[in-house]
Amino acid sequence: MSFPRVPWLRAGLVMAGAWMASLANAADKEPLTVNWYHSAPFLQPVIDEFTKQSGIAVKVTDSYDKFDTDVILVSDYKSLTEAKKLNSFERIRSPDLDAIVPARWRDRDGGWYGVMLRARAVVYNKALVKPGEIKSYRDLADPKWKGKIALRSAANVYNRSLLASMIVHDGYASAAAWAKAVRDNAGERPEYSGDTGNIWRVAKGEFALAFVNTYYICYEMAKGREKTNGLKLADNLGVAWLDQDRAGQHVNVTGVGVRAGTTRKDDAMKLVRFLLSQKGQALLSQNVFKYPVRSDVPPSPLLQSFGNFRADDLNLNDLELHYDEADGIYRAIGWKSWEE
Numbered sequence: 001m002s003f004p005r006v007p008w009l010r011a012g013l014v015m016a017g018a019w020m021a022s023l024a025n026a027a028d029k030e031p032l033t034v035n036w037y038h039s040a041p042f043l044q045p046v047i048d049e050f051t052k053q054s055g056i057a058v059k060v061t062d063s064y065d066k067f068d069t070d071v072i073l074v075s076d077y078k079s080l081t082e083a084k085k086l087n088s089f090e091r092i093r094s095p096d097l098d099a100i101v102p103a104r105w106r107d108r109d110g111g112w113y114g115v116m117l118r119a120r121a122v123v124y125n126k127a128l129v130k131p132g133e134i135k136s137y138r139d140l141a142d143p144k145w146k147g148k149i150a151l152r153s154a155a156n157v158y159n160r161s162l163l164a165s166m167i168v169h170d171g172y173a174s175a176a177a178w179a180k181a182v183r184d185n186a187g188e189r190p191e192y193s194g195d196t197g198n199i200w201r202v203a204k205g206e207f208a209l210a211f212v213n214t215y216y217i218c219y220e221m222a223k224g225r226e227k228t229n230g231l232k233l234a235d236n237l238g239v240a241w242l243d244q245d246r247a248g249q250h251v252n253v254t255g256v257g258v259r260a261g262t263t264r265k266d267d268a269m270k271l272v273r274f275l276l277s278q279k280g281q282a283l284l285s286q287n288v289f290k291y292p293v294r295s296d297v298p299p300s301p302l303l304q305s306f307g308n309f310r311a312d313d314l315n316l317n318d319l320e321l322h323y324d325e326a327d328g329i330y331r332a333i334g335w336k337s338w339e340e
């Protein structure tokens with residue numbers, strides 16, 4: 001385009017251009033958004049380091065299941081699959097990220113990458129269970145635990161993913177028999193609780209054991225709940241890593257992706273890459289108490305104090321076809337679910 005010869009028109013065009021550029025700059029200064037769901041202050045130190053390194057301001061929101069932020073963090077493979085079905089993710093597959101995150105912990109279509117591992121392990125009361133007494137999820141089916149297992153509702157996505165993984169490993173019949181036996185052990189009308197509630201019920205000795213995502217232990221410590229409850233969790237709770245002589249400890253992921261249609265794709269990818277960098281992984285482990293997906297970053301000292309484990313090598317993408325079966329099993333055996 002050539003500039004007009006009329007001076008005032010030329011000046012006007014220059015001014016209009018400057019105005020449009022300033023609008024674009026203002027838009028650039030809007031913070032990048034990312035969602036978080038387990039208390040934003042835990043994620044904030046990780047985000048602060050990203051902002052320090054990149055100069056990109058970030059706002060953390062708690063819009064957990066709306067998938068409306070530029071960078072989408074979602075926990076559990078099942079929830080990631082729901083977000084993917086809503087076409088929430090830009091395709092972000094890239095060879096360097098593929099080299100960092102093993103195929104079993106990332107979307108096979110390149111929509112998201114696992115960024116942290118969540119281990120669903122057994123916590124037990126040290127006075128009621130001996131170390132080594134629980135070695136496998138299968139041990140929970142033993143009738144000797146009748147009335148001693150604190151359960152969480154089967155409507156919970158973590159339990160649905162757990163049973164789906166058992167179906168993949170052991171087949172439908174074996175997984176169904178396991179679920180029925182564990183449900184029977186909880187008695188006729190069990191009182192269900194969330195992972196946090198079950199951690200305290202076990203720590204207080206009301207139950208011998210529960211299976212929970214272990215980061216909830218750390219959240220309770222960090223929130224000062226030991227003081228409120230007058231009880232030290234580490235003194236009372238043991239963590240049993242499961243299936244170490246079988247497929248490995250059941251794990252799930254928190255995945256990260258970029259929202260389809262965001263105008264901030266480049267900045268969003270910078271945050272994704274930071275979260276998957278060695279620095280980002282170490283900070284996540286220290287601050288949100290989950291396990292790095294990178295094999296070259298050790299878990300934080302607090303996580304290591306619970307002992308180390310070998311994670312299940314199951315490809316999480318294989319779970320997708322088994323949720324209906326898992327849900328059907330839970331309904332059939334009366335492990336509290338959606339209808340109740």
Ligand SMILES: [Fe+2]
Pocket residue numbers: 075213
């Ligand atoms: Fe959680």
